[in-house]
Amino acid sequence: MEITEITSATELRELLGEPMPRALTKERVRLHDRDREWLSLSPLCLIATSDAEGNCDVSPKGDPPGFTVVLDDTTIAVPERPGNRRADGYHNVLANPHVGLLYLIPGRGETLRINGRARLVREAPFFEDMVVKGHRPILALVVEIEQIFFHCAKALMRSAVWKPETWDPDAMPSHARLVKEMQQVEESLEDLERYYGTEYAKKLYKG
Helix, strand or coil: CCCCCCCCHHHHHHHHCCCCHHHHHCCECCCCHHHHHHHHHCCEEEEEEECCCCCEEEEEEECCCCCCEEEECCEEEEEECCCCCCCHHHHHHHHCCEEEEEEECCCCCCEEEEEEEEEEECCCHHHHHHCECCECCCEEEEEEEEEEEEECCHHHHHHCCCCHHHCCHHHCCCHHHHHHHHCCCCCCHHHHHHHHHHHHHHCCCCC
16 A cells, blocks of 8 residues: 655645634633643643754653642743753753643643743742752743643543553563663663662652
8 A cells, every 4th residue: 555645734634624613712821720730730741842953852851740830820930850961852942942841640631731932941039949859950941831721631541541450561671671782881781770770769859
């Protein structure tokens, strides 16, 4: 069978059909009280960025529920914790401030989508509200909201992602083994297993 590409917005719309009115009217530009409530309960956010050439990155950010600080009705801030220091998404923001954020609550199929313009902040008074286990964030991603809405639950329902009976985390080798097999590293597998085990958990906020 030949591959048939979609090459125009008209062709795409003809294939998908017109969106329901509710899908068009759900967009907002300011935080509703329910948006604030969702953010206070969400422990995980996926942040999408792209550089000036359109090269993309999606990075997960997680902390205790409510880790995202609401600064006002159109502005939020996401803390950065110690990581691998690649900073792919942050380099993208410096070149192109447009970002897309997806907030999840475990067990809920819906997600909260926020699109806007971001900037990097290395210090601000609200950093005090981002302290976890005595540790201040390294920096914060401040997002000026341009679009916000709840995304329907179908994708998470289809995936059954929140159903423990579908989980099989051991279907893939451990992360340590993946690193050993796929990267050039000097450490032994045993050293890597130790690093990504108990030692890894101890460094969540210490770097």
